[in-house]
Amino acid sequence: MSNIDEEEQPAEPRKPFCPKCGSTDIRGSQSHRMLDFLLKSFSRRPYRCRSCRKRFYLRRPEVDPANDEE
Numbered sequence: 001m002s003n004i005d006e007e008e009q010p011a012e013p014r015k016p017f018c019p020k021c022g023s024t025d026i027r028g029s030q031s032h033r034m035l036d037f038l039l040k041s042f043s044r045r046p047y048r049c050r051s052c053r054k055r056f057y058l059r060r061p062e063v064d065p066a067n068d069e070e
């Protein structure tokens with residue numbers, strides 16, 4: 001718990017990851033969709049995986065991947 005000098009910690013709880021492929025190479029999506037706006041009201045943020053391009057939502061402040069679409 002006192003060894004936070006690397007960003008390569010596998011059990012990093014705050015590091016968002018893709019629920020599909022598990023990749024952490026994701027980016028926050030600044031979409032303007034109405035759906036995103038609604039989800040934002042529920043403290044969720046849209047993300048997109050740069051590896052498999054899976055689009056998903058994470059709950060803040062907790063990281064909780066949710067598969068809303070499949």
Ligand SMILES: [Zn+2]
Nearest residue numbers: 018021049052
């Ligand atoms: Zn992915």
